Amino acid sequence: MVAIGGNSLPGFVRPSLHQHSLSAPAFGSARFPAVISFGSRVILRAEVENKDSRAVIVNGLGKRECDCETEFDATLGNGHAVNSGPNLGVLSTVGNSTNIKWHDCSVGKLERQSLLKQKGCVVWITGLSGSGKSSVACALSQSLHRMGKLAYILDGDNVRHGLNRDLGFKAEDRAENIRRIGEVAKLFADAGVICIASLISPYRRDRDACRAILPDGYFIEVFMDISLEVCEARDSKGLYKLARAGKIKGFTGIDDPYELPLNCEIVLNGGSPCEMAEKVMSYLEENGFLQA
């Protein structure tokens, strides 16, 4: 039994290997740390049960479909992030999807980070409606841009104009809204972008689920610690008034709870949007995200 990237392959015998270090390790602790060459005709078949994820690999071909510059054409081990589970480049079943295969490429997260001179991550801004999430997101985006860093804002409302236009505000729709934004944010982080997600995300379990799909340290939870009274007094969208009048049901802070973060990375509780954004900038700087 050979442990690879946190997984065990019963009965797996390691072939003669050439270890390449070109693109790995990339994204997440579960990523296999090297690319393995079998030569052009060797096919790998494996029966693997991935114990710590939802992926079960049933069988498959290790043939690598693509590479211009390097000799190998077979890849073993290319799991993506903590909870998605490595699937060894073979066919697998994930959720409702059968017979899918992870396609890897030698231009990986590290190469993109090197190009951008920054580390992709997710800055997740949570808080009540009117707490200033969008203002901080925008100010942060401006500060990063001034430094020549690439950021992108995923705004909860904006995403409902496109990707999540099929979702309403029922409990399951809210959860799915957050799940999808978390998954997209992960893709942006993998692309090397500092992704700023700005949405109420009132439930701890939903936020934690988004944290869990990212490598440790790459999900930076920012809590807008502004009281309901202040947010309601601002009422920048006029929504609290509608909620108090019973015209909006299930409104966070009024007739639906906001669950305070227990272990967020940053708490913002006042000051101008720029001042608050500067606190996030300091965190990013201190934790190495503003360099490759």
Next chain:
Amino acid sequence: MVAIGGNSLPGFVRPSLHQHSLSAPAFGSARFPAVISFGSRVILRAEVENKDSRAVIVNGLGKRECDCETEFDATLGNGHAVNSGPNLGVLSTVGNSTNIKWHDCSVGKLERQSLLKQKGCVVWITGLSGSGKSSVACALSQSLHRMGKLAYILDGDNVRHGLNRDLGFKAEDRAENIRRIGEVAKLFADAGVICIASLISPYRRDRDACRAILPDGYFIEVFMDISLEVCEARDSKGLYKLARAGKIKGFTGIDDPYELPLNCEIVLNGGSPCEMAEKVMSYLEENGFLQA
């Protein structure tokens, strides 16, 4: 009646304006070409029916929540892309989402493009299983990276490990899979990234729907024109064999159709992945995507 960004505002009276040109026009023909200042206390209310999109604006506040550097705090007109419908920064209903608001930021697509020295777009690679989509996507990603350009691959199979893990291969799930990838690709293009989507996407209507949410010219359809016979002979995932044996139902090319593109931008019908990727590179170069 005043026409703004393709929309008409019945009874709208234009206030005294300061036109700013800082971040617009940005993404798509429907984006309003300027930011308009009303001073810090003016609230805009509008009743608007947006005839060419699914968005209907019911009322709202034009208050801009965020800007560190400029004087204005009210924004009028910030529609996003062709078919998502501008909503003038006010509350709107889109699909199943009520009371949502478009949040804009003065760091827009143009600023990100300028930073990256490229134009964000979507290269949509379509074709049969085994036609070489992933190989071309990877080779293209490598070529772009060598030029210092930021690209990101959205692979149909990969996305099913995360964002689309809830989807199977029923007709409606396939359509939703493609819709979501199209929406995410649009976000990446808006972020300034050259987004390479690689998925069978067998139906014309699904591909065309993804094209329709992007500005004209920014959806570059690449057809892998490789015959079923060649793809089946390769059978790189072993799926054709399973499909022929009846173990996979609804398999494209076997018992489900592939609808040939009628007006794609690029047809690739042979050569090495690198040679095919070079054709796409030439297209990107000639059409100005490799500079801001």
